[in-house]
Amino acid sequence: MKSAVELEKEIKLVDGELLKVDSEIRKLKKVQLQLQERKAALRSSLDQLKSETLSSVDWAGTEYEWTLDVNNTLHNVFKLNYFRPQQLSAINSTLSGQHTIVVMPTGAGKSLCYQLPALVKPGITIVISPLVSLMEDQVRSLKIRNIPAMLMTSTSPKEETQAALNVLKDKDTSIKLLYVTPERLAKSKRFMSNLQKCHSDGRLQRIAIDEVHCCSQWGHDFRPDYKFLGILSNMFPKVPILGLTATATSHVLNDVQKILNIPACLVIKSTFNRPNLFYKILEKPTSQEECLNILEKLLKYRYKDETGIIYTNSIKDSEELASGLRKRGLKVGCYNANMDAKDRSKVHLKWHDKHYQTIVATVAFGMGIDKPDVRFVIHHTISKTMENYYQESGRAGRDGLRAECVTLYRMQDIFKVSAMVFSSVGDLGHLYGMVKYCITGNICRRKLIAEHFNEDWGSDDCNKMCDVCSETNLNTKEINLESYCRTLSSIIDNADQQDTKLTAQKLLDAWFLKGPVNLRHNGKSPAISRTLGEDIIAFLLVENYLIEDFHFTAYSTISYIKKGPNIEFAQDSDFSLKMPIRKYTTFELESRAPSCTLTNANIKNVTQTSNNKSSSSKMKENNKTKITMNDSAPKPKKSKLIIIDDESDS
Numbered sequence: 001m002k003s004a005v006e007l008e009k010e011i012k013l014v015d016g017e018l019l020k021v022d023s024e025i026r027k028l029k030k031v032q033l034q035l036q037e038r039k040a041a042l043r044s045s046l047d048q049l050k051s052e053t054l055s056s057v058d059w060a061g062t063e064y065e066w067t068l069d070v071n072n073t074l075h076n077v078f079k080l081n082y083f084r085p086q087q088l089s090a091i092n093s094t095l096s097g098q099h100t101i102v103v104m105p106t107g108a109g110k111s112l113c114y115q116l117p118a119l120v121k122p123g124i125t126i127v128i129s130p131l132v133s134l135m136e137d138q139v140r141s142l143k144i145r146n147i148p149a150m151l152m153t154s155t156s157p158k159e160e161t162q163a164a165l166n167v168l169k170d171k172d173t174s175i176k177l178l179y180v181t182p183e184r185l186a187k188s189k190r191f192m193s194n195l196q197k198c199h200s201d202g203r204l205q206r207i208a209i210d211e212v213h214c215c216s217q218w219g220h221d222f223r224p225d226y227k228f229l230g231i232l233s234n235m236f237p238k239v240p241i242l243g244l245t246a247t248a249t250s251h252v253l254n255d256v257q258k259i260l261n262i263p264a265c266l267v268i269k270s271t272f273n274r275p276n277l278f279y280k281i282l283e284k285p286t287s288q289e290e291c292l293n294i295l296e297k298l299l300k301y302r303y304k305d306e307t308g309i310i311y312t313n314s315i316k317d318s319e320e321l322a323s324g325l326r327k328r329g330l331k332v333g334c335y336n337a338n339m340d341a342k343d344r345s346k347v348h349l350k351w352h353d354k355h356y357q358t359i360v361a362t363v364a365f366g367m368g369i370d371k372p373d374v375r376f377v378i379h380h381t382i383s384k385t386m387e388n389y390y391q392e393s394g395r396a397g398r399d400g401l402r403a404e405c406v407t408l409y410r411m412q413d414i415f416k417v418s419a420m421v422f423s424s425v426g427d428l429g430h431l432y433g434m435v436k437y438c439i440t441g442n443i444c445r446r447k448l449i450a451e452h453f454n455e456d457w458g459s460d461d462c463n464k465m466c467d468v469c470s471e472t473n474l475n476t477k478e479i480n481l482e483s484y485c486r487t488l489s490s491i492i493d494n495a496d497q498q499d500t501k502l503t504a505q506k507l508l509d510a511w512f513l514k515g516p517v518n519l520r521h522n523g524k525s526p527a528i529s530r531t532l533g534e535d536i537i538a539f540l541l542v543e544n545y546l547i548e549d550f551h552f553t554a555y556s557t558i559s560y561i562k563k564g565p566n567i568e569f570a571q572d573s574d575f576s577l578k579m580p581i582r583k584y585t586t587f588e589l590e591s592r593a594p595s596c597t598l599t600n601a602n603i604k605n606v607t608q609t610s611n612n613k614s615s616s617s618k619m620k621e622n623n624k625t626k627i628t629m630n631d632s633a634p635k636p637k638k639s640k641l642i643i644i645d646d647e648s649d650s
């Protein structure tokens, strides 16, 4: 038997060996990590290469084995004469079996990209869509065209659900498109097992995922159940996935590809320019009564006999405006999240059938509006972001004919919206993008929208279809803001010393020597209009010379104004800051809007049947999005209202 000392000694020796092994393990782990990183980098290069190779193909070609069928189906079943830009590319790519993501603006015609291929090849196309009402609309219009389609949601009667499940097992089914919600897919084991059966019988033709940005947490409509869709490419590797979205940011698109496990897929992206939409900013009066006067004139004269939407940002406003307009003899429906689903769909239908000229709605009225002839979208209050504005205004003119997008803007609305944005998202940058769009009077509105989508549109892309470009007598004057900056800074310092917080309104009052005397400055009232004063405050917010400071009460969130990081530059002797003065351009409230004739850009649109790589729109973005077009037909995105179909089998 060994002595204790010997045993201790031996333990030390073993410890030494263990240390050596640990060190070897660490070294090997390091090598393993390096190899994993190298492998990931190689894989990413391979994906990139595959994606670039895919993008270099002219997918809009007309020599595919299915071309004749595709054209016949377009004409005979969908009764359409031409493809809109990128539709044919998307159709050819998915029919070739490629995983594809299609990014097209709202109303550009994404649905056709999966509905048409579904009829050209045998088998079933599964369409995953987040909105029950949208699916219902689509199935209804497919049935009108004698296209066998079905949907399966939690609200479907039991027999319909059973029938839909049977379709997946039935080799003789005539059904070509089966619509399901992501929740149904994620939570129904029966659905998934039947889908596997359908696949093993060789009948699962394609999986289309509408609003595919809902996969990504970076997107504005994240839906947790969309994450589940990542298993589809592993379960059915040979079945092409076709994702569709109107959200264009590269961050979201990369995330979507990762989540769906299709990193090397083809991304087909249209430009976001909507050439048939005329953009206009109108000065918003202070009182609701005056707002109603403007809206009344617009509805009675400018948009006589036309259908449109008035968006506002609160339920209260939607009710007040709707009732005010009704009292003025107009046929108006109200739509907001306070109403139950039945009432909302009644209003939607009445508007759809032109019983109502306009619907006054909060953004609850959004996703899934498929009315092609919306001739005007009026924003009574600014949207929360440029993206939202693009989506909401984009509901106009989906038929490609001229339509108008009018925004009523005044400074106070910034703070109504910013309190909401701050409470929900915390990031005001996107709202300020919207403010910049409204207060900039010397830059084409389209150019400002293009900036948001990382695109670069020239003046040809606008074709005088915004209030700035169409104004022949545009004011290009600038105003120096140096002394105003210093005065505003001193007013805020003075209020601080008195332990008083200033709202934008109070700051404006103090600047114009109105309101409490102790808050006013010592100088003269500025020799400018109060409206210009409001623009200056908004401009200084957008440019970070002023910032908002939010305080919460039991009933509301109040926005106060503080000095921003850039205001310290105002003390420098060589400080210079200029703001272009906005001029409200002419807009006839009481004459008919120009008629809905095809614009040149539209004509280009509808005759475009093959890929045109000589785009005049230069995409700055180079995120695997090589196919770009300059003349997309009539995005967003989308309202925030999503009806979740959350019933599972269990």
Ligand SMILES: Nc1ncnc2c1ncn2[C@@H]1O[C@H](COP(=O)(O)OP(=O)(O)OP(=O)(O)O)[C@@H](O)[C@H]1O
Pocket: 080, 081, 082, 083, 084, 087, 104, 105, 106, 107, 108, 109, 110, 111, 112, 246, 368, 369, 370, 371, 372, 398, 399, 635
């Ligand atoms: N090639 C075409 N020619 C003429 N009209 C078309 C064409 N393709 C689609 N449309 C019409 O354009 C309208 C919008 O199509 P669709 O609903 O597919 O748009 P979308 O891109 O899915 O929009 P959203 O993002 O709002 O869902 C529909 O009325 C549709 O019939």
